[in-house]
Amino acid sequence: MQVGxxxxxxxxxxxxxxxxxxxxxxxxxxxNPQVVAEINAGHTNARYLPDIALSPxxxxxxxxxxxxxxxxxxxVTLPSAFIRSALEPHxxxxxxxxxxxxxxxxxxxxxxQTAYQTVCALFPGNPCLxxxxxxxxxxFARGMPTLVMLAGGSSAIMLPVAGLLDNDHFxxxxxxxxLGVELGGILKNIYAIGLGFFDGKQVSSANxxxxxxxxxxxxxxxxxxxxxxxQETFFYLAGMGDLLxxxxxxxxxxxxxxxxxxxxxxxxxxxxxxxxxxxxxxTLRVVLLLAEKIHVPAPLxxxxxxVLTGHATxxxxxxxxxxxxxxx
Numbered sequence: 001m002q003v004g005x006x007x008x009x010x011x012x013x014x015x016x017x018x019x020x021x022x023x024x025x026x027x028x029x030x031x032n033p034q035v036v037a038e039i040n041a042g043h044t045n046a047r048y049l050p051d052i053a054l055s056p057x058x059x060x061x062x063x064x065x066x067x068x069x070x071x072x073x074x075x076v077t078l079p080s081a082f083i084r085s086a087l088e089p090h091x092x093x094x095x096x097x098x099x100x101x102x103x104x105x106x107x108x109x110x111x112x113q114t115a116y117q118t119v120c121a122l123f124p125g126n127p128c129l130x131x132x133x134x135x136x137x138x139x140f141a142r143g144m145p146t147l148v149m150l151a152g153g154s155s156a157i158m159l160p161v162a163g164l165l166d167n168d169h170f171x172x173x174x175x176x177x178x179l180g181v182e183l184g185g186i187l188k189n190i191y192a193i194g195l196g197f198f199d200g201k202q203v204s205s206a207n208x209x210x211x212x213x214x215x216x217x218x219x220x221x222x223x224x225x226x227x228x229x230x231q232e233t234f235f236y237l238a239g240m241g242d243l244l245x246x247x248x249x250x251x252x253x254x255x256x257x258x259x260x261x262x263x264x265x266x267x268x269x270x271x272x273x274x275x276x277x278x279x280x281x282x283t284l285r286v287v288l289l290l291a292e293k294i295h296v297p298a299p300l301x302x303x304x305x306x307v308l309t310g311h312a313t314x315x316x317x318x319x320x321x322x323x324x325x326x327x328x
Contacts, residue, residue, distance in 0.1 A: 002027045003164060004071030006087070008035055008060060011103060012077035013049040014137035019164050020057035028060050029067045031086070036060040052141055068093040073101070073161060075131075080106025080115040081282055084122070091122045101129045101150075101161055105185040106279050107286045116152070116182045127157045130178045132185035133237040134245030136252070146170045149238040152178035173237065180233030183224045188243035189254045189280030190287065191216035194304045195247040196258020197314040209248075212321060217243055219300050223287065226296040254280040261307060262314035281308065299324075 005012045008030035016026045030036050039060040100123050104115035120128045133148030140146040150158050150172050162172040175181050221234035246252045257278045271277050291298040306312035
């Protein structure tokens with residue numbers, strides 16, 4: 001039985017490479033017909049995962065119905081903003097008993113549901129899991145050591161999924177806190193943007209980075225607990241680990257977005273160039289709304305939002321961080 005992947009972008013293609021390297025056939029859906037054609041004809045994906053020869057065990061399709069009908073295990077790697085519009089019209093075609101694993105990281109502005117909660121609502125009769133952690137796609141696709149968290153089900157449900165992924169460089173660990181695992185992956189994108197402000201202004205101090213990331217992790221945990229997650233989840237792979245990987249990686253879209261903003265680019269300009277804004281931007285506004293509703297202060301996230309909306313500059317954000325940190 002083939003493994004299905006919905007979304008053959010950077011993460012989805014890297015995941016397909018991992019699963020096929022472990023000896024399993026993958027059928028992946030992608031909306032972009034050029035990507036589909038390139039993968040099937042040349043076993044490459046230059047747009048999303050350049051310089052990597054893809055396994056012939058990956059077959060791409062532009063027909064989402066094929067993936068849902070044929071695959072007993074389906075991974076969702078779409079940008080969170082597109083999950084409902086892409087999946088809802090076809091959700092009834094998913095195989096009975098098929099397991100759905102969400103990797104998307106975001107919160108729906110209209111409903112307040114996380115991406116994982118949206119996936120669970122779309123497939124109420126199927127087991128749904130959440131996979132997150134410090135996993136830069138371009139790194140684990142090249143065989144670099146990676147450790148992630150899987151949550152949302154019993155060991156009997158999660159073990160077969162882990163078996164598709166586990167090898168000598170990629171390992172899966174289990175959690176019973178699906179919300180915390182997901183929120184760690186959602187929230188860290190916001191604070192990676194903030195670290196990008198430092199990099200964009202050539203503030204390379206290790207002291208600043210350590211102080212900023214420590215305070216960011218504290219704020220993430222405070223928000224997560226307020227939303228119903230367990231505090232300890234944020235001090236492991238899906239919280240601290242994911243924050244460090246995303247904030248410090250040169251391949252991070254969120255950190256790079258912050259760097260571009262600090263260098264003087266406007267949000268609209270970046271969106272026009274890249275076609276889509278990073279998840280951290282997409283979810284920041286709704287996270288701040290939720291923080292207000294649950295009475296949890298989030299001064300770092302609010303400061304990042306002020307910079308992105310033009311109400312503050314990257315310099316003033318950095319100055320405020322240093323001033324407030326020193327005054328503690």
